[in-house]
Amino acid sequence: MPEAREGYTIEGYLYISNRGISIPWISENGLYAALAWLALAAVAVISAIGVNRLLTRREVESGKASHPVLAGCVAAVVIGAAAWLVVTAVTGESPFVISTPTEGGRFHDIVGGFTAPAALLALLVGLVTYTAAFIAEIVRAGITSVGRGQTEAASALGLSPLRVLREVTFPQALRVIIPPLISQYLNLSKNSSLAGAIGYSDLMNVARTMTQRESAISIFIIVMAAYLAMSLTWSLIGNLYNRRIGFTRG
Amino acid sequence: MTASYNDTLARPPRVTTGAAGWARENLFGTWCDALLTVICGTALALGLWFGLGWVLGDAEWSVISALGGRFVIGKYNTVAACAGQDCFWRPQAGLIMVAALLGMAWGIAGGGTARVAAIVLAVAASAFAFLPYSLNEMGLDVRLLLLACAPATAIGWAVATYTPLGTPLRLAILSVAAFVLTLVLLRGLSGVPGLQPVSVNDWGGLMLNLILAVIGITLCLPIGIALALGRRSGLPVVKVICIVFIEVFRGVPLITLLFMSQTLVPLAFPENFPLNSLSRAAIIITLFSSAYMAENIRGGLQALHPGQAEAARALGLPGWQTTLLISLPQAIRNVIPAIVGQFISLFKDTTLVYIISMLDIVEIGRAFISSNLEFQDNPRELFVFLAIVFWIFTYSMSYVSKRVEHHLGVGQR
Numbered sequence: 209m210p211e212a213r214e215g216y217t218i219e220g221y222l223y224i225s226n227r228g229i230s231i232p233w234i235s236e237n238g239l240y241a242a243l244a245w246l247a248l249a250a251v252a253v254i255s256a257i258g259v260n261r262l263l264t265r266r267e268v269e270s271g272k273a274s275h276p277v278l279a280g281c282v283a284a285v286v287i288g289a290a291a292w293l294v295v296t297a298v299t300g301e302s303p304f305v306i307s308t309p310t311e312g313g314r315f316h317d318i319v320g321g322f323t324a325p326a327a328l329l330a331l332l333v334g335l336v337t338y339t340a341a342f343i344a345e346i347v348r349a350g351i352t353s354v355g356r357g358q359t360e361a362a363s364a365l366g367l368s369p370l371r372v373l374r375e376v377t378f379p380q381a382l383r384v385i386i387p388p389l390i391s392q393y394l395n396l397s398k399n400s401s402l403a404g405a406i407g408y409s410d411l412m413n414v415a416r417t418m419t420q421r422e423s424a425i426s427i428f429i430i431v432m433a434a435y436l437a438m439s440l441t442w443s444l445i446g447n448l449y450n451r452r453i454g455f456t457r458g
Numbered sequence: 459m460t461a462s463y464n465d466t467l468a469r470p471p472r473v474t475t476g477a478a479g480w481a482r483e484n485l486f487g488t489w490c491d492a493l494l495t496v497i498c499g500t501a502l503a504l505g506l507w508f509g510l511g512w513v514l515g516d517a518e519w520s521v522i523s524a525l526g527g528r529f530v531i532g533k534y535n536t537v538a539a540c541a542g543q544d545c546f547w548r549p550q551a552g553l554i555m556v557a558a559l560l561g562m563a564w565g566i567a568g569g570g571t572a573r574v575a576a577i578v579l580a581v582a583a584s585a586f587a588f589l590p591y592s593l594n595e596m597g598l599d600v601r602l603l604l605l606a607c608a609p610a611t612a613i614g615w616a617v618a619t620y621t622p623l624g625t626p627l628r629l630a631i632l633s634v635a636a637f638v639l640t641l642v643l644l645r646g647l648s649g650v651p652g653l654q655p656v657s658v659n660d661w662g663g664l665m666l667n668l669i670l671a672v673i674g675i676t677l678c679l680p681i682g683i684a685l686a687l688g689r690r691s692g693l694p695v696v697k698v699i700c701i702v703f704i705e706v707f708r709g710v711p712l713i714t715l716l717f718m719s720q721t722l723v724p725l726a727f728p729e730n731f732p733l734n735s736l737s738r739a740a741i742i743i744t745l746f747s748s749a750y751m752a753e754n755i756r757g758g759l760q761a762l763h764p765g766q767a768e769a770a771r772a773l774g775l776p777g778w779q780t781t782l783l784i785s786l787p788q789a790i791r792n793v794i795p796a797i798v799g800q801f802i803s804l805f806k807d808t809t810l811v812y813i814i815s816m817l818d819i820v821e822i823g824r825a826f827i828s829s830n831l832e833f834q835d836n837p838r839e840l841f842v843f844l845a846i847v848f849w850i851f852t853y854s855m856s857y858v859s860k861r862v863e864h865h866l867g868v869g870q871r
Contacts, residue, residue: 342803345795352869353761353792383761387753388796391708395803398711412711425721432710432718439709455764 233322350381532662561614682751758789
């Protein structure tokens with residue numbers, strides 16, 4: 209990454225340098241803005257769910273495709289935007305002010321906007337792609353485990369390839385996928401300790417530092433207990449879900 | 459007349475063969491495909507441009523050649539580890555045995571993946587014999603032993619083809635025997651001339667990673683299967699024990715387990731108990747991976763329709779035969795990609811033995827860089843090289859798994 213002074217920039221909007229990536233972001237005006245955000249989000253979500261339910265019922269009754277998911281998403285965006293306009297018109301000012309990043313100060317610091325630090329981005333990209341590769345193989349195993357006859361039967365009934373995947377293949381593939389997927393999420397939470405390697409003081413890094421003063425064994429026991437607590441929570445949630453997707457005999 | 463003839467004449471069909479046809483079919487089929495192709499192509503081209511520019515231009519590869527054989531065996535052959543004699547031949551003898559066994563596998567399978575593996579190993583070993591080091595740096599004996607891999611492959615092939623040793627079961631027994639023999643050779647025997655003992659703490663490099671990975675991969679699958687069956691069993695005690703084992707070993711980082719094995723386990727055993735750091739690391743890595751493996755297998759088992767086991771019961775098969783002959787083969791076939799993913803994970807996890815001060819291939823490089831001032835600016839070259847080495851091994855695993863899946867017809871029926 210180039211230095212801040214020589215970074216790639218679109219003046220006032222985008223800065224990419226060794227400090228990270230800065231983009232325009234909504235500036236929060238304290239509690240008022242947060243409440244307005246929450247209210248808008250609630251309106252959008254509730255209307256989306258309402259539209260989805262309504263259209264699903266109509267689809268079941270009439271037998272005609274009415275695209276409940278698509279319509280729900282559209283409703284969320286449209287009604288959310290309309291509510292925002294109403295709020296803006298009534299109060300006379302928008303609760304959301306866009307703050308743009310600008311270069312300033314002696315050290316060419318970026319002020320305003322939202323800055324994602326380069327180290328954090330590197331960590332995120334690394335962890336995400338690494339885990340995604342493993343999960344891809346697990347999902348592939350799940351999908352190939354579903355008998356070919358299932359897919360063929362579903363296509364013969366006239367389902368589109370996307371719906372075959374969503375409603376026939378994937379629910380059955382989940383039985384293969386979920387247990388290893390839980391493992392991968394546990395791995396992800398454990399691998400996040402690699403943040404220490406690029407300068408973040410995460411749990412493991414703090415523990416290593418503490419071993420300079422305290423007995424290493426007791427500190428490592430605490431670290432193990434902390435990770436175990438985190439993992440068991442994940443694992444419990446995952447296994448509860450796993451129980452739901454198992455075979456049910458009628 | 460001519461105009462209407464032209465109107466009715468259909469345009470020639472789109473080209474679907476050759477490079478242009480292939481590109482149109484697969485890369486620019488829809489506008490969405492075309493967009494993806496352009497984006498990915500640009501990213502790939504940029505990455506290649508800068509990556510190759512660095513590899514061929516700015517990078518200083520001298521750190522790799524300076525480390526040389528230490529990548530492979532660590533400080534195994536140093537005076538401190540192996541005083542008064544040359545010990546390089548011992549790991550090389552192991553390599554020759556591997557070449558011979560691969561040759562046998564080729565002879566038994568009659569081609570396929572075994573042939574590819576045997577030929578690649580023989581060719582690579584022979585090529586390494588001609589590395590441009592001086593004879594002082596890389597002795598004639600080392601080079602000759604590397605060249606011996608090719609004839610060893612041929613002998614293995616001939617033995618498997620023309621003698622009764624050429625059956626899969628005998629090959630498996632021979633492989634285990636060869637592995638144990640390699641370990642004994644590496645460890646040495648006190649009192650035997652030429653086989654001076656070498657402490658396992660001096661084993662290192664890629665050799666150490668491979669030994670740990672082979673032990674872990676061989677043992678974690680059966681243990682994992684047992685744990686998965688235990689977790690799904692109807693016996694409450696067995697079930698609880700398996701669940702606790704899996705969740706505890708899966709729930710903590712491997713690095714803390716290795717650390718604990720180094721500090722706590724010796725307290726529990728009497729002094730002089732024959733449990734060195736290598737075997738402790740191997741045990742911990744195996745148990746850790748088998749907890750993960752158990753979950754993969756459980757996924758495969760729970761995707762089987764209960765009707766399979768019920769049908770087997772109805773045919774009169776006893777419970778253990780139902781499990782061994784009906785459930786497990788289908789379950790494992792379902793989760794081959796997840797299992798191989800776990801093997802790959804395990805191989806990469808062997809680098810964590812640095813926490814118990816063993817010098818694996820990564821740690822030997824890191825130690826070399828931090829102790830040699832002239833190479834302090836080259837960690838990037840070192841890690842790129844290490845990434846390539848690891849990629850070669852993990853890709854081979856992935857390739858073999860793809861062949862096995864193809865052979866078993868996964869996703870075909």
